[in-house]
Amino acid sequence: MKIISSYGVELRKQNIPIRQTLDVYRAAVSYLTEVYAQVWEELERIPGTKKRFNEAEHLIHTTKKNQARFDFDIRFPKMPSYLRRASIQNALGSVSSYKTRLGLWEKTDRLEGKPRLVYENHAMPVFYRDVMYREDEGGKDAAYLKLYDGHDWKWFHVRLSHTDMEYLRKNWSGKKASAPTLEKRHRKYFLRFSYTEDVILAKIPAKEQIICSVDLGINTDAVCTIMRSDGTVLGRKFINFHSEKDRMYRVLGRIRRFQREHGSVQAKSRWAYAKRLNIELGRKIAGAVTKYAKENHADIIVFEYLEIKGKISGKKKQKLHLWRKRDIQKRCEHQAHRNRMRISRICAWNTSRLAYDGTGTVIRDPGNHSLCVFQTGKRYNCDLSASYNIGARYFIRELLKPLPVTERSLLEAKVPAVKRRTSCVYADLRKLSSEMNLRAA
Incomplete structure (x- = not known):
């Protein structure tokens, strides 16, 4: 790959x-x-x-x-x-x-607008090595670019950011970079280097796998659980960047007050700053999730398949719009593949609504939305319960999928809850694992 x-x-x-x-x-x-x-x-x-x-x-x-x-x-x-x-x-x-x-x-009967050929484009040039780009042998943080000065194409000596070059030397030394592409971000110019790696992802049977099930949330950025196929929990972690979120919410508060006085047209630069803070928050969450999975030797990172359709309403409307769930999963997927880990997704229905111990639906605590109350009166962290259910649904699917139809039907008769995947919880995985162990013995 x-x-x-x-x-x-x-x-x-x-x-x-x-x-x-x-x-x-x-x-x-x-x-x-x-x-x-x-x-x-x-x-x-x-x-x-x-x-x-x-x-x-x-x-x-x-x-x-x-x-x-x-x-x-x-x-x-x-x-x-x-x-x-x-x-x-x-x-x-x-x-x-x-x-x-x-x-x-x-x-298509010309129902929509006719496509238009765009001549004014935002194309960015590629500086091919030796003919458009040369590394400076004397200085580590410099290079030569062939540029047009208004009369002719000449070589110009350019200085590169020291921190960026230190990062490349630390993480990509010895690996060949492609020809750099010019790009512009936030009124600054960058040379974007690309690196290609050949990675073989691990193929491990479901019974021997260690997974990191992740519940992405709004109150808590991510809750990770390290789990085996029999339901054994090896580790848990709450990932929450309080200071970064506080900074972003303060910026959003300033924007709200500014727009009341001056309107939304003049707040574009402020919204751009808030967007950059939110993107950086997503990067930190993805990095923390992948790092925790790698530290615990996880083979697979399991997420919910999250897709919000339709108009978002309610008091948490803005938080849901700023929730970069897909971006976090995409970044995690890239980083996980670099570390030879796989990514999997399961249906998100009822993962937070159902208690992990199989006692039924939960009631959210109105004072603290991160906590919930089980039918037995037990108070528990709702996101942690959801992460248990996410890992359980993955293992139930992977354990039953390769089995013959007859054997699968016998197991479903013993554990009827696994027939419907959208209502499976952690307790069902424990029961299914016990039945499979009895049959194997």
């Missing part, structure tokens, strides 16, 4: 023509998009992606053996060949996508 990781290194402020280079590249992509849209019927008939690309380059670039039909070389003189080919690839992709969407629109 190939895993691609990337990291952006900030370009320190200095007098280099990044903006001019970006304008020239985007102008080239815009011009080529218009050209290839005119001759697309001619290009579409060419079989094979490579042959089509070569023909597209011959249309705009003059050589000793080829006379170009369009004046690209005159409009963009001395443009580096690798950058020219990158702009050709970008333009071909835009036109091909537009033609595909247009064909689908014509087949």
Whole structure:
């Protein structure tokens, strides 16, 4: 399995023509998009992606053996060949996508808006090694980029962020990075390096697996439980970043007061800051979950399949909108695969509503929403109970799935609760494990 990781290194402020280079590249992509849209019927008939690309380059670039039909070389003189080919690839992709969407629109009785070919794009150039990008042998935190200064393409010495380079040297030393891509975030420019790893994920039978079941919440960021297939709990952890959430809620309070006086139009920069805080919170949660699973030698991280449909209402409306559940799971999946762990998801119905001990539905404590009361009067943490149920549902599914139909039916007759997966709880896994052990003996 190939895993691609990337990291952006900030370009320190200095007098280099990044903006001019970006304008020239985007102008080239815009011009080529218009050209290839005119001759697309001619290009579409060419079989094979490579042959089509070569023909597209011959249309705009003059050589000793080829006379170009369009004046690209005159409009963009001395443009580096690798950058020219990158702009050709970008333009071909835009036109091909537009033609595909247009064909689908014509087949669907033209009910929705007609697709539009966008010439003004936000394409970012790739600095290919040796011809567009060179590492500075003398300084560790510097490099050379080939940029357009308004007259010609020249090499410019650029300084790179020391902290970013230290991170790359610490975590990715000895691994080859791809050609860096220029990107812009928060009015700053970065070089994004990509690294490809070949990872073999572990294949372990369900009975021998150790899982980390995770309940993502709003009050508590995440509750993790390390569990074996027989229901043995090896560890539990509450992950909650109080200070980060307090900072974000203070910012949201300032935005609320600001909007009352000045309106929402002038609060864009404040909302952008709140969004960055929320993204950083999601990164920390994902890192903490993966780290805990790795420390306990978990083979699989189990999440709920969370999907909120329809309009969100109620007093927790804003918290639910800011809840980055999918982003956290996506980041956990990437980090888990890098550590040779797998990811699995189970149905989220009734995981928090049903008590883990099989006594039925729970009642939330109105004073403390993280706590609940079981039918027996027992008070327990609702998120921890849910994490038990998440792990139990995963093991029930994985233990019953490979069995023959006859054997599975006999087990379901002994433990009827496992027939319906959406009502399974931790107590049902314990019963199922006992019955399987009796049959094996």
